[in-house]
Amino acid sequence: MIRAHGLTKRYGGKNPKTAVDDLSFEVRPGTVTGFLGPNGAGKSTTMRMLLGLDAPTSGRCTVGGRAYAGHSAPLTEVGALLEARSIHPGRSAYHHLMALAHTHGFPRSRVEAVLGTTGLSDVAGRRVKGFSLGMGQRLGIAAALLGDPATLILDEPVNGLDPEGVLWIRNLLKAQAADGRTVLVSSHLMSEMAVTADHLIIVGRGKLLADTTVERFVRDSGTGSVKVVSPAAAHLAELLAGPAVTITSDTPGTLDIRGTDAEHIGRTAAAHAVPLFELTPHSASLEQAFMDLTHDSVEYVTPLEGAAA
Numbered sequence: 001m002i003r004a005h006g007l008t009k010r011y012g013g014k015n016p017k018t019a020v021d022d023l024s025f026e027v028r029p030g031t032v033t034g035f036l037g038p039n040g041a042g043k044s045t046t047m048r049m050l051l052g053l054d055a056p057t058s059g060r061c062t063v064g065g066r067a068y069a070g071h072s073a074p075l076t077e078v079g080a081l082l083e084a085r086s087i088h089p090g091r092s093a094y095h096h097l098m099a100l101a102h103t104h105g106f107p108r109s110r111v112e113a114v115l116g117t118t119g120l121s122d123v124a125g126r127r128v129k130g131f132s133l134g135m136g137q138r139l140g141i142a143a144a145l146l147g148d149p150a151t152l153i154l155d156e157p158v159n160g161l162d163p164e165g166v167l168w169i170r171n172l173l174k175a176q177a178a179d180g181r182t183v184l185v186s187s188h189l190m191s192e193m194a195v196t197a198d199h200l201i202i203v204g205r206g207k208l209l210a211d212t213t214v215e216r217f218v219r220d221s222g223t224g225s226v227k228v229v230s231p232a233a234a235h236l237a238e239l240l241a242g243p244a245v246t247i248t249s250d251t252p253g254t255l256d257i258r259g260t261d262a263e264h265i266g267r268t269a270a271a272h273a274v275p276l277f278e279l280t281p282h283s284a285s286l287e288q289a290f291m292d293l294t295h296d297s298v299e300y301v302t303p304l305e306g307a308a309a
């Protein structure tokens, strides 16, 4: 379990900045929790505070009931993958993990186990400097798993991975959560989070914007639509018209309806004897729901093409 309460981080200097602003949330075991937010939203800073690498200006956070520094053997409590990693380039993956295991008193069998889990057994003897980005990510994850921790905190673990690597991470995170671990993972890839995470914590400009399940977030975003095919489409459109309802039609006889649901459309059609050939709800994509929610929190907005500067 990860808990943050009133977590705040302000950076001083010439450009003072509140990177994390009164953030409170819980990350429960047994689920993959996606940590999302636009660039500069404060995700990495929050993760660094959870890992005791940055001190909060105010508020507090605990992992497994204690502040990170309060754990006597942190690697057995929390495994972390942060964006900046320092691995001696001349060392082999095996030696890198063995050195880490040695420092923390873990047996060689743990090194062999995590090399197997991360698919690195065959390349374990190769020097890290020859590793691809994807292999480096796998090695970082192997190190995070070394202490068989109850909590995993991973910052952008799918960065730079090919589709097979992305699928591998997805299955790994799900399996770790299914084993009862607490898994917090940040990502920019919404489509990937939609299929990996069960729960979402979304931040914007350091503040909490949403703390909900993926399913509820997408459903409540209100950006879903219903496709209707009917020989009396124009009549049905008149029956459904209302201030909150938007109806568009790209093809004669086909309507794309937003602002109401399939049940209401079906009942209205039945009440007026309008035949329906198709009635298909399309839920919004996580990406669209995320863009709608975070639009006002984006630090660097790309100007629309053709818009006045």
Ligand SMILES: Nc1ncnc2c1ncn2[C@@H]1O[C@H](COP(=O)(O)OP(=O)(O)OP(=O)(O)O)[C@@H](O)[C@H]1O
Pocket: 011, 017, 018, 019, 037, 038, 039, 040, 041, 042, 043, 044, 045, 046
């Ligand atoms: N050491 C620092 N000194 C000053 N400002 C900082 C420092 N570290 C981060 N910031 C600022 O704090 C804000 C949050 O940064 P952070 O890296 O936590 O965001 P993020 O959500 O992880 O972003 P990204 O998705 O781009 O990695 C940003 O505006 C960043 O410029």
